[in-house]
Ligand SMILES: Nc1ncnc2c1ncn2[C@@H]1O[C@H](COP(=O)(O)OP(=O)(O)OP(=O)(O)O)[C@@H](O)[C@H]1O
């Protein structure tokens with residue numbers, strides 16, 4: 345199927361600073377795609393190029409198969425939800441939503457019907473006549489969303505639309521956004537630096553770093569099989585065990601780490617003995633026990649920090665020569681206190697490995 | 706004793722304040738009082754009170770015509786100055802235009818040039834381009850004088866405008882002209898209304914430029930000046946009082962509008 349959006353080798357720089365470098369990205373219709381990355385990695389720049397507010401230095405941007413690289417924003421069938429909403433302060437809620445429809449030349453009756461339909465979608469029928477200044481943050485957010493959806497864009501662009509909301513409302517809006525996306529069947533391109541937000545809503549996450557795509561995939565893959573140290577660190581909490589390959593056996597590799605030998609799934613890599621690898625060990629994959637586990641990887645350590653967090657307990661366990669492992673365990677599973685010995689174990693198949701790009705061996 | 710000395714600075718400050726207020730208001734009050742005097746000359750004591758002078762003024766064709774003429778000039782120069790001033794302000798905040806500081810400095814110049822100098826230079830200017838003195842020349846002079854005030858007021862408002870508003874309008878299908886008229890202009894409205902009222906007051910009040918650029922038809926200040934030269938009479942006081950009341954009301958309204966715009 346033809347992708348709705350294609351970035352074809354797009355580069356954008358400001359002076360000497362390269363904001364986006366050789367971006368290649370295809371987005372399928374009807375998907376919720378998230379650009380995720382730290383501040384300044386070029387997420388907004390990519391979005392603004394698609395919206396028509398920035399022109400790439402090189403490369404092409406295709407929308408529904410057509411080259412729109414140099415088409416002005418008002419001639420592109422995409423709409424943006426801005427971070428600060430950018431609602432027109434002198435227009436009522438209904439007028440704001442109608443703005444794009446009027447410019448499309450729809451007749452009043454159809455505009456009226458569409459506005460009501462959209463207000464109903466977010467339960468704001470009673471607020472049609474209010475000014476934006478008379479709404480709460482969450483309501484403004486919804487109006488901005490409906491204003492952008494009203495002209496029926498091919499792709500809806502959202503630049504950190506939830507960052508101005510408080511934590512509780514943000515979670516609520518995440519669910520609402522996702523359900524609106526599913527109801528309308530629109531393609532959403534969402535920008536955030538919040539990995540949790542990305543994991544909650546996305547069909548596809550595009551992790552960006554320094555103007556480039558670091559990895560792209562569905563949330564499960566990115567969390568379970570991060571392709572780089574950057575991704576592993578950026579998405580979720582993780583223990584990275586730098587180890588050296590001792591040998592391989594089928595799909596498993598034997599690695600030397602911290603004076604012991606551990607096993608790990610190769611995850612598609614073909615390591616040779618002597619290679620350096622990072623083993624990605626998620627805190628929740630760790631099991632702690634007083635007695636030595638009978639199978640799997642295991643190492644003895646001392647509890648250094650123990651923090652009760654309600655439905656789980658977070659442990660920092662010192663293993664070997666001062667290496668710390670973070671573990672999430674069920675509060676009743678571990679009764680040991682700070683300073684006490686404990687066995688840390690995990691199953692090889694719950695980990696994955698990442699090549700150490702900076703190794704010179 | 707100690708208390709009195711401790712309070713001395715405060716007491717003297719308060720005294721100065723009241724003295725200043727008196728100095729400010731006394732001439733105006735006297736002028737207004739005299740307009741109700743039932744006699745032909747302006748002097749104390751006021752024996753009898755009357756409204757006759759007002760009745761006379763309201764029937765004075767010369768006065769009414771001068772009022773109308775002043776209002777017409779004010780309306781034209783205000784319209785011109787507002788359009789020009791808004792355009793210059795937009796130019797100053799626009800991206801990718803060089804020399805914005807120079808544009809700003811030039812636009813503000815007429816506000817700081819002494820009225821006399823600006824009047825003379827305007828007079829020289831219109832005679833070099835063979836423009837006759839009269840209505841058009843006066844409007845031109847008043848416009849030049851009023852533009853800086855519009856620029857500053859529009860600029861202040863523009864700088865507080867979220868940059869995304871115009872982007873949002875463009876995004877929803879507006880070209881830059883539609884975006885200006887449907888988003889930027891409504892946003893500027895409170896500042897422009899305040900600025901326009903200020904322009905009107907500047908124009909109605911202006912004497913020096915009008916005097917240098919005007920023809921035979923007198924504006925309100927010119928008429929009053931001519932009458933004063935013919936000798937003081939309570940009729941002039943009545944005229945001045947009317948002008949004072951109307952302009953003060955308009956000025957206060959403008960102040961109210963700009964205040965409301967600022968708190969929004
Ligand atoms: N108009 C501009 N002029 C110069 N540099 C810019 C401009 N816009 C962005 N940049 C630079 O380009 C880089 C990418 O910016 P961008 O806004 O895309 O980051 P971002 O990923 O959206 O970050 P954030 O999460 O902070 O919004 C940054 O280093 C930024 O400083």
Ligand SMILES: [Mg+2]
Pocket residue numbers: 387388389503
């Ligand atoms: Mg950004």
